[in-house]
Amino acid sequence: MEKLIESLSDAPIIDKDGYEYLVHPISNGVPMLDPDLLREVVVEVMQTADLDVDKIVAPEAMGIHLATALSLQTDIPLVVIRKRPYGLEGEVSLHQQTGYSESEMYINDVEEGDRVLIVDDMLSTGGTLAAICTALDDIGAEIVDIVVVLRKVGDSALDDTKFDATSLLDITVEDGDVTVH
Known part of the structure; x- marks a missing residue:
């Protein structure tokens, strides 16, 4: 994880209405x-994640490049959760809210019983x-594993669910500095 650390x-930190936003090649391009x-990062994800799954699922936008590279290395199909609807049969919508935005997202090609x-x-x-996670659980998919590259230490909305994520690195962003834990 030498290159990631x-x-x-060198990553800039910008203020988004009082939220310290890390601008980083992995998370922003x-x-x-x-x-x-x-x-x-992809090699580390391959060594960390449970890859006994039917599909890799990644949210648009910045999860796409990671999941694409992982899919190419593992031959596991990739499903992208999109920010716009296509109106395809079985499409499921969800509402997501972060510390700095909120929007609708749309899931296609995940079915009951899929291991993701x-x-x-x-x-x-x-x-x-x-x-x-809530939407995939409602569909009836089995969430086998969740892997994130970076996790900001602190409370998260994921804490209020039955799901846990594994991170490659835990960080804090405070007063314009990044600390790796």
């Missing part, structure tokens, strides 16, 4: 995402993952 020291960093791995870039307020 090193990249955190800005600054530019170095292939060596992405490779390091959820992959995402960051667990911060937990609003997105909590909403996704």
Whole structure:
């Protein structure tokens, strides 16, 4: 995790209405995402996650590049939870709210009995993952594992669910600095 830790020291932090927002290649695609960093993260996810699943599920937008690389390495199909509806049969909508935004998201191609791995870039307020987990559970999918690259230490909406996420690194963002725990 050397490259990931090193990249955190250079990551800008911006203020979003009082919320310290970490701008990082893994979670924002800005600054530019170095292939060596992405490779390091995906290899670590492969070593950490339970890959005995039918599908990898990732929310749009920044979970997509991680899950795509993971899907290519494991030959496990990828489902992207989208921010816009397509009106396809079986589409399920969910409402997610974070510390800095809220929106609708849409799930296609996950069915009752599917065993899924959820992959995402960051667990911060937990609003997105909590909403996704609830929707997948309502569908009847089995959430086998949840892996995030970075988790901000502190309370999260995921804490109010029956689901737990594994993180590659736990961090705090405070007073413009990132600390790795």
